[in-house]
Structures are given as structure tokens and as C-alpha cells.
Amino acid sequence: RDLKPANLYLxxxxxxxxxxxxxxxxxSKLRDxxxxxxxxxxxxxxxxxxxxxPEQLNSAxxxxxxxDIYALxxxxxxxLTNERPFNAETLxxxxxxxxxxxxxxxxxxxxxxxxxxxEAIDKCLSKRATDRYATIEExxxxxxxxxxxETAVSVERIARVALARTRSGRTLRNPGEGARVGExxxxxxxxxxxxTGGGRRLxxxxxxxxxxxx
Numbered sequence: 001r002d003l004k005p006a007n008l009y010l011x012x013x014x015x016x017x018x019x020x021x022x023x024x025x026x027x028s029k030l031r032d033x034x035x036x037x038x039x040x041x042x043x044x045x046x047x048x049x050x051x052x053x054p055e056q057l058n059s060a061x062x063x064x065x066x067x068d069i070y071a072l073x074x075x076x077x078x079x080l081t082n083e084r085p086f087n088a089e090t091l092x093x094x095x096x097x098x099x100x101x102x103x104x105x106x107x108x109x110x111x112x113x114x115x116x117x118x119e120a121i122d123k124c125l126s127k128r129a130t131d132r133y134a135t136i137e138e139x140x141x142x143x144x145x146x147x148x149x150e151t152a153v154s155v156e157r158i159a160r161v162a163l164a165r166t167r168s169g170r171t172l173r174n175p176g177e178g179a180r181v182g183e184x185x186x187x188x189x190x191x192x193x194x195x196t197g198g199g200r201r202l203x204x205x206x207x208x209x210x211x212x213x214x
Contacts, residue, residue: 003071004048005078017150049091050084051075054099054127066129069139073124073132076143080117081109085125099127117146137162 009021049057053070056063077085085103088094103125106118120142126132133139140155147154 002048002051003068003075004051005075008075017153049094049098050086052098053129055129057095057098064129065136066132066134069124069132069136070126070129072136072139073121076124077103077106077121080113080121081106083109114146117143135162 003022007023009023011019011021013019051071051074053063053067056067056070074085077083083104085106086094086097086101088097103122106121107113107115120139123142124132124139133142137155137158140158144151144155
């Protein structure tokens with residue numbers, strides 16, 4: 001589980017509609033992008049602690065799809081504000097904040113955002129997994145009112161995928177899988193190709209007036 005902006009690609013479907021793909025999904029390598037402090041930096045750890053839920057930081061073995069809901073909340077927070085809900089200079093400080101402190105208020109950073117959207121993101125960032133949205137469909141429906149006209153289509157697509165998998169007898173180990181339309185079984189690849197010949201990474205893709213797409 002390593003959901004973060006760098007692993008999300010925005011592409012176009014054949015009909016021209018936007019689609020977000022999850023690529024390179026998995027634990028990242030031990031590295032330090034700054035070139036120093038690999039064991040204490042917030043960037044030098046297995047996975048991406050800036051987007052990890054409290055329970056994932058405690059034990060990666062005891063997590064389910066609700067930890068992905070948490071990561072999506074952090075990503076959406078960042079897309080809307082160009083900042084993260086928790087910031088720290090060291091890994092220990094970051095882990096402490098995630099485990100014990102409330103996230104920064106979304107609308108304190110960007111007061112133009114709707115209060116309902118802030119509430120939805122706060123729910124994603126709940127300390128206890130049981131207090132978050134149970135599925136990606138539930139989360140998508142909560143933020144749909146704040147998106148454009150195409151958002152309803154994305155929500156229904158997510159619902160159809162989840163329903164089809166339920167009817168086929170497949171158990172979703174990760175509720176977030178319903179959003180990965182066209183994902184290939186091969187790591188780092190997808191079966192749905194972009195008509196533009198490639199996708200665009202969502203890393204550092206914050207805008208002043210973002211449109212929510214799924």
C-alpha cells in the first residue's frame with residue numbers, strides 16, 4: 001500500500017474523459033530524495049509515511065482498504081491546498097503527529113473550499129479506521145457534490161465495478177480497487193491505454209481551482 005501523488009497518473013479515455021490510474025503500486029525503495037538523513041528524514045522509509053494511516057505506521061500487517069481511504073484523504077488535501085495535513089522535519093515527529101494530533105484545518109489554508117468538502121476529508125483522516133468511509137464508493141459519493149457534471153458518471157462507474165465483483169463472488173481485499181478501472185494484473189502496467197500516448201503524473205499537481213475526478 002503506497003498510495004501517493006507520484007503513483008497516480010491522469011490520462012484520457014478513448015472518449016476524451018479523464019481517468020486516474022494507479023501505477024507502481026507497492027512499497028517504495030529505501031531512499032532519501034534530499035541526499036541526506038536517510039534514516040531520520042520523512043522521505044527515507046519503506047513506503048511513504050506522509051500518506052500512511054496511523055494503523056499502517058503501527059503495523060502494516062493489520063490494515064485494510066480503509067488505510068487507502070486515509071491516503072486518498074491526504075492526497076485530496078494536498079491537491080486542494082498544495083500543502084499536507086501533517087508536516088514535520090523528522091520521521092519521529094511526523095509519526096507522532098499522525099498518531100496523536102488533529103490535521104490542519106483544510107479551510108484555514110484555503111477558505112474558499114466548501115465546509116462539506118472539509119468534513120469529508122476530515123472523515124478520511126480519522127485516527128480510527130472505523131470512523132472513516134468503509135469503501136471507496138462511499139467516499140466518492142460524499143465528495144461528488146463538489147465536483148463537476150462528470151463526477152456522477154465516475155461515481156456510478158465505481159459502483160458498477162464494486163457490484164460486479166460482489167456478484168462474481170470476488171472479495172475485495174482493498175475497497176479502493178473499485179476505482180482502478182482497466183488495471184492490469186502486471187505490476188506497474190494498465191490494460192487501458194491513453195489516446196494521448198501517455199499519462200500525466202499527479203505529483204505536485206495542485207491548482208487554485210481543482211476539479212474532482214475519479
